[in-house]
Amino acid sequence: MALEGVEKITFGDGLPGYVCGSVKDPAVIVIQEWWGVVPTVVAHAVKLSEQGYRCLIPDIYRGKVGVNKEEASHLLSKLDWAQAVQDIKQAVQYLRDDGATKVGAIGFCMGGALSLAAAQLAGVDCAVAFYGTPAAELSQPENIKVPVSLHFGELDDHKGFSDPETGKKFADSVTAAGGSAELFVYEAAGHGFLNTGEAAVATREHMGFPEPPAEAQQLAWTRISAFLDGHLRPQQ
Template identity: 50%
Template structure:
């Protein structure tokens, strides 16, 4: 994992062959921590060149209250512009096509990237965007979304909110597929990192079913291998 700058001097972390299909890997609201770097490393081993844009500019935390402050201080319109610069950087330095994958806050921003940032495809995990920054029904590139049925973050990543967005996109003819995992809650993809046990216990999220997490991993890799070919 290499610390880099891209665009107009923006910070980020990059890993993978520069000629491989690119992925912007978008952080959770904790910031760019060990978990998101492990996820990017995992995806690089699947054959992708990954760039994590550091949207908090070096700040990260595992304290929920502090994370909320960082999230509330983030200008999402500026963040979307920075994601666009990340996509442009990957394209201009060797990656023929670029996708977006993100988690929690990054899941919501993945929808934004699909509408505004020039990606070929997006895979949002457990996050939905505010309509002020993303009109998801106007997305024209393939989207594969992933949500846990046990997710209780109402209005953002719970099943009812996800299904409402799914219906809105379906009615508009947007090319989106939504996947629901019966034995998973919020942040379930983090179970693939080395911090999984302590993480789920600390924040009270359900321990996800390993076979469902493996399925989500398999799906997202197959999705991007197809869409970024």
């Protein structure tokens, strides 16, 4: 699969990944959905790089991609979640060694859950999670001490993982323990709502997800930028 706009690298213990953005600092780890590293997640990384971030996408599936929901489900079922967190931890170290003093994480679906786990376990300075929360055995919200931003679609019905109620419970647990969490729920939006382009529309149709209003996507990006800028850029 051709992935435009990014450069393939290896980092850490020979792990595969993709980078974009000419600056070294600040930096953002961009974490894939259950499909793997596909053009939609690359588009998110490129968009962030255009906003002045160095982005690294760790290839958690080691080059494998799910072309349909059956394959993606199979790949996710075989995922070693703890090892995936270690991959992200090595990505953070790679970026810090490369000159980044601040490193954030952003993830989607499976990657949303991993970004929250990274907030506790991988040494990031902040994390953004779209439609995903980690299992209790992987990460505990009360132990997250860096700022996190959680985003969910109002119509997402993945109970216990990415429905708004689960997101609220997770965010409330972070703040109840003295951490910093913000939660946003987007009207008329479902799972995978941030992805744009023909492939994203086709994927939502394939999965039976509703097509989101464009204003939900625009608002989400405004909030992403405000959160990352606020926590990763030096305050004047």
